[in-house]
Amino acid sequence: MKNVNKGELIISLSFFIFSIYFFYLSTQITGPVTMEIGPEVFPEFLLGTIMLLSILLIYNSIKKEIKSRLRITKNVIFSILFLLSYIYLLEIMGLIPLTPIALATYMYAIGIKNWKWLLFATIGISLVLIILFPILMLVPIPRGIGIFREINLIFY
Numbered sequence: 001m002k003n004v005n006k007g008e009l010i011i012s013l014s015f016f017i018f019s020i021y022f023f024y025l026s027t028q029i030t031g032p033v034t035m036e037i038g039p040e041v042f043p044e045f046l047l048g049t050i051m052l053l054s055i056l057l058i059y060n061s062i063k064k065e066i067k068s069r070l071r072i073t074k075n076v077i078f079s080i081l082f083l084l085s086y087i088y089l090l091e092i093m094g095l096i097p098l099t100p101i102a103l104a105t106y107m108y109a110i111g112i113k114n115w116k117w118l119l120f121a122t123i124g125i126s127l128v129l130i131i132l133f134p135i136l137m138l139v140p141i142p143r144g145i146g147i148f149r150e151i152n153l154i155f156y
Helices: 006-024 043-094 096-111 115-136 148-155
Strands: none
Touching: 006 043, 043 096, 096 115, 096 148
């Protein structure tokens, strides 16, 4: 549990331990025998409530950690699958048509909803990749098949 709010967990565990100790002490309180509800009832009730709330706080903090890890796992799996599909489609479509489409789709999927930002980032990153790898560094990049090959041949 690396990302659990450690302060929240420590405080809730401390409250739980102290309430158990003081609950034990409250059972030692004796009152007059003639009373149905003695002086120990209120502290026991209060400490029992603190114990219950401490357990709920521990449960909620661990539950948040589990949800966070599941969300991270889903994002990682989605990213890996998206990258594998990009690599597969690169052979078919080539770099120039596929890269802007894939970048825009991925950026939208991870939560970037501003269309201006999507447009400029997609065009900018695509231009950098297209100029850097096949043109400047002369890295052989798949050009695709059919009409996609013709599109790629226009640029490099």
